[in-house]
Amino acid sequence: xxxxxxxxxxxxxxxxxxxxxxxxxxxxxxxxxxxxxxxxxxxxxxxxxxxxxxxxxxxxxxxxxxxxxxxxxxxxxxxxxxxxxxxxxxxxxxxxxxxxxxxxxxxxxxxxxxxxxxxxxxxxxxxxxxxxxxxxxxxxxxxxxxxxxxxxxxxxxxxxxxxxxxxxxxxxxxxxxxxxxxxxxxxxxxxxxxxxxxxxxxxxxxxxxxxxxxxxxxxxxxxxxxxxxxxxxxxxxxxxxxxxxxxxxxxxxxxxxxxxxxxxxxxxxxxxxxxxxxxxxxxxxxxxxxxxxxxxxxxxxxxxxxxxxxxxxxxxxxxxxxxxxxxxxxxxxxxxxxxxxxxxxxxxxxxxxxxxxxxxxxxxxxxxxxxxxxxxxxxxxxxxxxxxxxxxxxxxxxxxxxxxxxxxxxxxxxxxxxxxxxxxxxxxxxxxxxxxxxxxxxxxxxxxxxxxxxxxxxxxxxxxxxxxxxxxxxxxxxxxxxxxxxxxxxxxxxxxxxxxxxxxxxxxxxxxxxxxxxxxxxxxxxxxxxxxxxxxxxxxxxxxxxxxxxxxxxxxxxxxxxxxxxxxxxxxxxxxxxxxxxxxxxxxxxxxxxxxxxxxxxxxxxxxxxxxxxxxxxxxxxxxxxxxxxxxxxxxxxxxxxxxxxxxxxxxxxxxxxxxxxxxxxxxxxxxxxxxxxxxxxxxxxxxxxxxxxxxxxxxxxxxxxxxxxxxxxxxxxxxxxxxxxxxxxxxxxxxxxxxxxxxxxxxxxxxxxxxxxxxx
Amino acid sequence: xxxxxxxxxxxxxxxxxxxxxxxxxxxxxxxxxxxxxxxxxxxxxxxxxxxxxxxxxxxxxxxxxxxxxxxxxxxxxxxxxxxxxxxxxxxxxxxxxxxxxxxxxxxxxxxxxxxxxxxxxxxxxxxxxxxxxxxxxxxxxxxxxxxxxxxxxxxxx
Numbered sequence: 059x060x061x062x063x064x065x066x067x068x069x070x071x072x073x074x075x076x077x078x079x080x081x082x083x084x085x086x087x088x089x090x091x092x093x094x095x096x097x098x099x100x101x102x103x104x105x106x107x108x109x110x111x112x113x114x115x116x117x118x119x120x121x122x123x124x125x126x127x128x129x130x131x132x133x134x135x136x137x138x139x140x141x142x143x144x145x146x147x148x149x150x151x152x153x154x155x156x157x158x159x160x161x162x163x164x165x166x167x168x169x170x171x172x173x174x175x176x177x178x179x180x181x182x183x184x185x186x187x188x189x190x191x192x193x194x195x196x197x198x199x200x201x202x203x204x205x206x207x208x209x210x211x212x213x214x215x216x217x218x219x220x221x222x223x224x225x226x227x228x229x230x231x232x233x234x235x236x237x238x239x240x241x242x243x244x245x246x247x248x249x250x251x252x253x254x255x256x257x258x259x260x261x262x263x264x265x266x267x268x269x270x271x272x273x274x275x276x277x278x279x280x281x282x283x284x285x286x287x288x289x290x291x292x293x294x295x296x297x298x299x300x301x302x303x304x305x306x307x308x309x310x311x312x313x314x315x316x317x318x319x320x321x322x323x324x325x326x327x328x329x330x331x332x333x334x335x336x337x338x339x340x341x342x343x344x345x346x347x348x349x350x351x352x353x354x355x356x357x358x359x360x361x362x363x364x365x366x367x368x369x370x371x372x373x374x375x376x377x378x379x380x381x382x383x384x385x386x387x388x389x390x391x392x393x394x395x396x397x398x399x400x401x402x403x404x405x406x407x408x409x410x411x412x413x414x415x416x417x418x419x420x421x422x423x424x425x426x427x428x429x430x431x432x433x434x435x436x437x438x439x440x441x442x443x444x445x446x447x448x449x450x451x452x453x454x455x456x457x458x459x460x461x462x463x464x465x466x467x468x469x470x471x472x473x474x475x476x477x478x479x480x481x482x483x484x485x486x487x488x489x490x491x492x493x494x495x496x497x498x499x500x501x502x503x504x505x506x507x508x509x510x511x512x513x514x515x516x517x518x519x520x521x522x523x524x525x526x527x528x529x530x531x532x533x534x535x536x537x538x539x540x541x542x543x544x545x546x547x548x549x550x551x552x553x554x555x556x557x558x559x560x561x562x563x564x565x566x567x568x569x570x571x572x573x574x575x576x577x578x579x580x581x582x583x584x585x586x587x588x589x590x591x592x593x594x595x596x597x598x599x600x601x602x603x604x605x606x607x608x609x610x611x612x613x614x615x616x617x618x619x620x621x622x623x624x625x626x627x628x629x630x631x632x633x634x635x636x637x638x639x640x641x642x643x644x645x646x647x648x649x650x651x652x653x654x655x656x657x658x659x660x661x662x663x664x665x666x667x668x669x670x671x672x673x674x675x676x677x678x679x680x681x682x683x684x685x686x687x688x689x690x691x692x693x694x695x696x697x698x699x700x701x702x703x704x705x706x707x708x709x710x711x712x713x714x715x716x717x718x719x720x721x722x723x724x725x726x727x728x729x730x731x732x733x734x735x736x737x738x739x740x741x742x743x744x745x746x747x748x749x750x751x752x753x754x755x756x757x758x759x760x761x762x763x764x765x766x767x768x769x770x771x772x773x774x775x776x777x778x779x780x781x782x783x784x785x786x787x788x789x790x791x792x793x794x795x796x797x798x799x800x801x802x803x804x805x806x807x808x809x810x811x812x813x814x815x816x817x818x819x
Numbered sequence: 820x821x822x823x824x825x826x827x828x829x830x831x832x833x834x835x836x837x838x839x840x841x842x843x844x845x846x847x848x849x850x851x852x853x854x855x856x857x858x859x860x861x862x863x864x865x866x867x868x869x870x871x872x873x874x875x876x877x878x879x880x881x882x883x884x885x886x887x888x889x890x891x892x893x894x895x896x897x898x899x900x901x902x903x904x905x906x907x908x909x910x911x912x913x914x915x916x917x918x919x920x921x922x923x924x925x926x927x928x929x930x931x932x933x934x935x936x937x938x939x940x941x942x943x944x945x946x947x948x949x950x951x952x953x954x955x956x957x958x959x960x961x962x963x964x965x966x967x968x969x970x971x972x973x974x975x976x
Contacts, residue, residue: 067913074921075909077855077895081922084854253956255859255867255922304857304922305956336860532920532957708916712962716919719959742954743864750947750960 061545062770065708066552068537070302070530081302082274083259083333090261091120093322093332094166095315096156096173097342098148101182101735102411105146105155109174113158116172118165120326124156128321133288135312136665137220138205139198140377140414142288142317148177149197149376150413151736152342159322159330182411182735186350186371189218189408197376197409213382213663220374221382221407225389225461225661229400233365237356241440245353245429247784247802248729249373250346252418253747256304258343259333262319268295269320274303276310276531277570278560288317296320300560303571306531307720308417309343311572312379337740344416345730347381348373351429355398357437361451366401368392370429372422374407375414381407384422386666391426393461394502395472396434396452401461403661411735417572419717420780423503424724425802431499431785432799435792445789446485446498450476460502463657464668471763472500475676475698478759482678483696489680489790493813494693497679497789499782505671505774506573507651510580511566514544514587516595516643520615520630522548527560527568528580533776534709535576542705543581543769547588548629549612566646574774577705578671579649581769587647595629595643598636602627652767671765671773674700677718679786683794685813688806690726690791696757702765702773711758713776718756721783723748729803746803826887828853829897837884844868844879846887847894855895855925859954866953869926870894876933878952895925898932907970908932915966919957926953931967940971 073079110122125145132138144153156173160166183189183197197218198204206212214222234240261272269289275281278298286293303310315332322330334342349372356365370388374381388405392398418424438448453476454469479498489496512526524544530536541555560568569575596607599617603610603625611620618626636643651670658667680694697714704710727746730737739745764771788799797812821836828851835850847853847870856879859867863881870879871893872886898906905913908931918924927950934941934949941949946967947960955963 065916068916068918070921071913071916071918072905074918074924075895075905075912075928076899077853077925079921080854081857083858253954255857255865255920255954255956257859303920304859305920307956336862534916534919708962712916712919712958715959715961716957717959720956741862741864742860743862747954747956749954750950750964751944753960755961755964756959 061542061550061552062705064542065706066538066542068534069541069557070537079302081256081304082272083256085261085272085301087329090329090331091159091161091326092163092166093157093159093319093330094163094170095154095318096170096175097338098144098151098153098155098177100148100177100179101151102180103148103177104180105144105148105175106178107174107176108155110156112172113169116165116169118161119158119169120328121159121322122156123321123325127325129288129290131290132204133284134378135380136207136210136382137378139220150411152338152413153376154318157318157322159326183218184732184735185410186373186408189410194218197411210665213665218409219406220378220409221385221663223385223389223403223405223661223663225403227400230365230367230402233400234356237364238359239440240354240356241437242354243433243436243800245351245432245800247349247425247428248731249348249415250418250724250728251340251343251730251745252307252309252345253742253745254305254307254309257334257336257339258314259331260315260319261329261331262323263329264323264327268297269323270297270299271316271320272299272301273316274301274310276303276306276529276572278527278529278562279567280311280570281313281316282562284313285316285320288313289320298562300529303529303531306571307419308572311417311570312344336742340745341737341740342413344379344414346418346421346424347415349422349425351425353429353433355433355437357441359441361441361443361448363396363437363452364399366392366398368401368403370405370426372405372407373410373412373415375410375412377414378407379414379416381415383666386664387422388426389461389661389664390669391423391430395454395500396449397454397458403461412732419720419777423501423781424721424784427499427501427782428784428788428802431782432788435789449498462660462664462667464654466502466672468763471674471700471761475674475700475761478698478761479676479678479696482757482759483694488678489793493683493685493794495681495790495792495794497786497793498676499785499789500676501778501782502669502672502674503778503781504573504669505578505651505673506575507653507670508569508575508579509648509650510568510583511646511648512580512583512587513565513644513646514584514591516629516633518630518633520628520633522550522555523558524555524584525558525565526580527562527565528576529560529571531571533571533713534706535571535776538706538709539577540580540584544584546770547585550615554615566648574777577772578768578774579651581772582649583647585647585769586649587645590647591643591645594640595632598639599627599632602631602635671768673773673778675778675782677782677786679790681787681790681794683791683809688809690804692722692754692787694757695754697779698759698761699779700761700763701775702768703762703771704760705770705772710760710775714758714779715756717776717779718783719748719753721780722753722787724802725784725787726803822885824884824888826890826892828892829894839885841884842880843870843882843884843887846884847879853894853896857922857925859922866926866930867923869929869953871929871933874933874936876930893929895928898928908935911966911969915962915969917958917962917966923953923955927955927963935970941967943968
């Protein structure tokens with residue numbers, strides 16, 4: 059029996075239900091100091107006075123750190139635009155200005171209160187429209203002089219734009235002339251806070267040469283390189299040790315507090331811990347960016363989309379973060395799923411005086427899908443065609459290409475997914491009745507291709523150890539998926555496999571839990587390691603069994619002769635024998651996904667050029683709208699998702715249910731809006747996270763088309779279930795009420811107005 | 820100014836010096852080293868810090884430590900049975916994949932322990948209502964409901 063395809067429990071579940079799992083915030087060392095940041099109280103201004111003398115003399119204080127004590131160069135994920143501490147200018151509310159390190163966090167907090175900071179306030183550049191207006195104040199007047207990370211070529215930027223993607227294949231205007239009807243829509247979405255339940259923290263120590271960071275981070279190797287970059291030292295002087303992660307959803311992929319803890323440790327010679335309180339965590343978090351999307355399409359009366367113009371303005375906040383990458387997703391989605399004819403795309407990463415935005419599960423895909431699928435409904439309605447029929451007419455066929463020139467040979471899975479939705483929830487019956495509606499949305503999504511590695515060791519007791527810097531962010535990719543893949547390779551049960559936690563000193567590179575990559579990429583690395591290890595294992599067993607290596611197989615914790623299963627030797631005996639015959643049974647495998655072909659001339663500024671190992675998704679939502687409150691209840695939610703092959707059904711279903719819940723939050727309740735550079739909702743209570751009463755059990759249908767270059771056929775699973783949710787729900791709510799729905803979260807007031815209008819009509 | 824707090828925590832009588840304005844969560848985590856109870860928001864919203872005081876679920880981040888004087892306090896570390904065996908609710912969380920990142924899990928376990936002690940056969944809706952003070956960002960709640968349901972079926976048969 060193989061461990062793949064079974065709902066084996068995750069190996070960290072027991073520690074978690076006992077309350078014994080140690081997260082980043084739980085890490086303790088004897089004599090550890092505690093730090094607290096002074097953050098900017100205003101969104102924009104010039105620091106004219108910073109007085110820390112009293113703080114330095116406060117009880118228990120070991121150090122006060124400001125820009126004067128910190129490295130002066132700028133750092134960044136892709137564009138090096140971010141100072142260590144604000145120096146001279148502050149660019150967003152919550153920007154770190156100083157840090158106090160003290161014996162206790164209360165002492166640190168009290169000392170922070172004594173710091174005198176005078177800021178000459180400036181009118182904040184509070185949104186993308188202001189930032190792009192002629193004569194707008196530049197947030198980064200020296201933008202042209204900023205360096206970029208090694209390995210990234212130059213890309214178009216300038217003014218208040220940290221990155222600009224443009225694509226004009228030619229023939230767009232001519233194609234518009236063949237349209238019968240042209241529809242133009244504008245959509246706006248606010249930020250979405252990841253709202254992981256464990257606040258961000260970092261603990262650092264220093265030995266005179268190297269720093270050790272104890273963290274809950276999704277990407278320890280990125281934490282290592284970013285701390286090194288911020289401190290101005292080489293990567294290998296940083297060691298990152300990963301602990302349990304209390305949720306991340308993308309927010310723990312870049313620097314959080316690590317660089318501050320590190321400088322505190324080297325200045326005091328003591329271990330220093332820094333933890334966000336919830337309000338500062340929310341206010342300073344790199345949330346999913348707010349955006350404005352303009353889409354104009356030409357359509358014929360026969361129901362063909364013939365031309366498109368697409369523009370997306372993404373608010374990166376005060377520093378660019380990953381947003382210059384995310385502009386590429388606009389190109390990858392504006393002409394995917396449906397054939398749309400020649401398409402012009404512009405996407406900009408725009409600086410404003412708000413907290414830097416960043417990665418959140420599904421990144422820009424969530425709002426791009428919302429805009430595109432709302433627009434698809436509007437196109438169908440403009441020509442009086444059924445919304446599903448219109449989708450079927452324009453649906454991608456195998457061999458169709460996305461706007462980056464990437465060809466999708468397996469795009470027939472999209473049609474299959476629509477058909478499976480139809481079987482489960484027939485379109486002509488779904489969402490019928492007063493105040494009810496139904497919506498569809500589809501997306502093509504990627505599996506992140508970045509490199510990973512794993513070291514396997516057959517232990518002397520016959521169990522299997524998997525050592526990898528891959529992180530278990532909660533999805534189960536490590537504690538279920540990787541264990542089961544390793545178990546299946548060696549004919550073991552998942553319970554006979556243990557996985558280590560990450561440590562950059564002892565494990566080679568891994569690109570972290572992002573873009574559903576762990577099971578796929580690290581699973582392939584495990585397969586590569588197993589392929590190296592098995593010949594030695596069989597050779598040693600061959601000597602013990604007196605049989606040819608080729609005649610041996612693995613199963614039940616033993617090596618056995620294939621044609622005579624009574625002749626077996628335990629893995630334990632083989633492992634012990636190996637110690638005297640060449641050394642322990644251990645090997646390391648590495649993998650990165652080969653990128654599909656694309657057309658490098660398809661766009662300028664294309665930093666994230668392809669969707670490797672694409673997966674296909676169709677969602678259907680049924681909703682009911684309360685006529686008095688305008689509130690929306692999702693009465694039924696169906697997901698058809700293609701996964702390659704399920705390694706653990708509990709893992710797959712759990713990721714889909716959880717991703718849909720986050721998407722429902724985005725569609726209906728959540729959102730960080732800012733006024734004059736200040737978020738209006740600043741606590742978890744006011745933010746509006748979904749509760750159990752809000753979230754139905756999702757109906758999940760999994761399609762399996764095993765991927766040739768995947769571990770047992772597995773592709774990425776966990777990220778995409780969030781992507782189409784706001785789109786499907788918005789389409790259903792529009793169907794129920796007649797409201798246009800061009801903004802998120804869906805506004806109950808707007809629904810009441812639409813219902814009234816419909817009644818009058 | 821510290822004061823002396825005496826209470827029973829997971830069946831053990833504890834006496835500890837606490838600050839006058841200290842929250843029970845700080846006492847549990849920083850003085851008694853019971854770090855299973857989590858600090859998620861410090862504003863009584865997320866429920867990760869839920870513990871039982873005389874059987875009633877409270878958000879320990881906003882519950883004054885001194886108010887627990889003489890009370891019986893139960894935390895996640897006190898759930899397992901003799902010999903460390905997981906209790907049926909903990910086991911159901913493991914078996915039904917109700918745990919993802921796990922940071923909210925101790926709080927949910929305490930809330931649901933109180934629910935099931937008061938009502939061994941709650942409906943789905945009653946379960947959802949009971950969980951109104953606990954946020955889970957990972958699971959979308961379905962597997963947690965399923966875990967409770969699995970116990971109701973067994974006990975209610």
